Amino acid sequence: MNHLISMRDLTKAEIQQFISTAAKIEKGELQPDLTGRVMGALFFEPSTRTHLSFETAMKRLGGEVISMSGTKGTSVEKGETLADTVKVINQYSDIIVIRHALEGAARYVSEQVTVPVVNAGDGANQHPTQSLLDLYSIYKTQNRLTGLTIALIGDLKYGRTVHSLVHALAHTQPKFYFISPPSLQMPRYIKDELREMKVDFEEGEHVEDVINQLDILYVTRIQRERFADPVDYERVKNAYVISRALLQNVKPNLKVLHPLPRVNEISTDVDQTKYAYYFQQAKNGVFMRQAILSILLGEI
Amino acid sequence: MMNDRKTMKVDAIRNGTVIDHIPAGRGLRVLEILESEEDQQKDLITIGLNLISGAYGRKDIIKIENRELTVNEVNQIALIAPEATLNIIRDFEVTEKKTVELPEKIEGLMHCPNPNCVTSDETIHTRLLRVSRTPVRLRCAYCERVFNVEEMKLVGISGKYEE
Ligand SMILES: [Zn+2]
Numbered sequence: 001m002n003h004l005i006s007m008r009d010l011t012k013a014e015i016q017q018f019i020s021t022a023a024k025i026e027k028g029e030l031q032p033d034l035t036g037r038v039m040g041a042l043f044f045e046p047s048t049r050t051h052l053s054f055e056t057a058m059k060r061l062g063g064e065v066i067s068m069s070g071t072k073g074t075s076v077e078k079g080e081t082l083a084d085t086v087k088v089i090n091q092y093s094d095i096i097v098i099r100h101a102l103e104g105a106a107r108y109v110s111e112q113v114t115v116p117v118v119n120a121g122d123g124a125n126q127h128p129t130q131s132l133l134d135l136y137s138i139y140k141t142q143n144r145l146t147g148l149t150i151a152l153i154g155d156l157k158y159g160r161t162v163h164s165l166v167h168a169l170a171h172t173q174p175k176f177y178f179i180s181p182p183s184l185q186m187p188r189y190i191k192d193e194l195r196e197m198k199v200d201f202e203e204g205e206h207v208e209d210v211i212n213q214l215d216i217l218y219v220t221r222i223q224r225e226r227f228a229d230p231v232d233y234e235r236v237k238n239a240y241v242i243s244r245a246l247l248q249n250v251k252p253n254l255k256v257l258h259p260l261p262r263v264n265e266i267s268t269d270v271d272q273t274k275y276a277y278y279f280q281q282a283k284n285g286v287f288m289r290q291a292i293l294s295i296l297l298g299e300i
Numbered sequence: 301m302m303n304d305r306k307t308m309k310v311d312a313i314r315n316g317t318v319i320d321h322i323p324a325g326r327g328l329r330v331l332e333i334l335e336s337e338e339d340q341q342k343d344l345i346t347i348g349l350n351l352i353s354g355a356y357g358r359k360d361i362i363k364i365e366n367r368e369l370t371v372n373e374v375n376q377i378a379l380i381a382p383e384a385t386l387n388i389i390r391d392f393e394v395t396e397k398k399t400v401e402l403p404e405k406i407e408g409l410m411h412c413p414n415p416n417c418v419t420s421d422e423t424i425h426t427r428l429l430r431v432s433r434t435p436v437r438l439r440c441a442y443c444e445r446v447f448n449v450e451e452m453k454l455v456g457i458s459g460k461y462e463e
Contacts, residue, residue: 006444008444081423082418082421100418101416102416102417102418102420103414103416103417103418103442103443103444103445104417104418104419104440104441104442104443104444105418105442107418107441107442108418108419108424108442122418122443123416123443124416125443125444126444189445189446
């Protein structure tokens, strides 16, 4: 594998390799050495969390990082094309990590350069490193990926994270519940694809109807910008809050995941319960990105 | 009577190509493709619209004299009229009958309609992957969205087909 652009490109075996490599790195069974290697982090669209996670992963492996965050004051602002910008960074780095607002930007970049490219998010399209760390978190907490009952809740329409995650899990015989306000439902093209793949899913508006059957509850943030009317936003925001009270009769193995940052969609009283897993999930992200960088740089 | 007229039209060509079984209403779009090739102004093109056809109800038909279509043109026709057939005429005879075949990968021929797609910068060549033949549905290789061909626009003269 040369690049990591989309979950769509990965075979089941490749996904398994990422997960088992991350696990070995976490346990200390594998210690890839990237001393002397440089990662070029091109965040055309700033994203503190993902950026820091990648930077931590590279540094823990002994590598170096050069970074761009936002385009203010850069050659991009002067009108340089995307192809030219990345061809220059190509000369400085051994691997490129890119976040860009345009969909397909990472794939296009991978066709312009001679080093491996990792997609750290392209518009509303893909965020494969997030999907892989989510898979790793699900695997770690449930000891399996197959046959799980998983609810995704929140903004399912614009949430790129949930789109790639649903795609990544489609081969694992899941039972999905898609819980959202009617205006933020899972897009039709994704549901069509799931139907073609014979994936079992149901849509609903109320998480309390299904919460006691779940192995995984994946919560996403509902953004104010998605609503024309602020009153609608306030109403929806408060209707989709996961509280401790809601978790009274859940399965003992339930884990609550969230790609973070959260606003109020998980109340802080959930943090102390054994169901909360979102901070460990963020830590898993570093192990997964260590695995990704090592594999793409040929060190595994 | 209709049938006689159709036969007459086909027979009237000495050398060239007859594109038959174009779904009614799409003939003009096929014509656009044929005219997008720069040096073809000299061709004599005749078009029959909304003709009665047993199997298809109504159809459009196009005759181009003195020219056989390029692979590029055939692929473009497959995008908008996947049921079309090509009759190659030599010396008033139909010497070959071909059906058009939608390729698995279509490069640089059509725009991706997603305004947030990286190919909305027109210096970047589009690449579309066939999802289904009927109806024609294509996935953008970049933004990964799937579109019906009716939602897409042809790139025009600079369009190139690559294997
Ligand atoms: Zn596109």
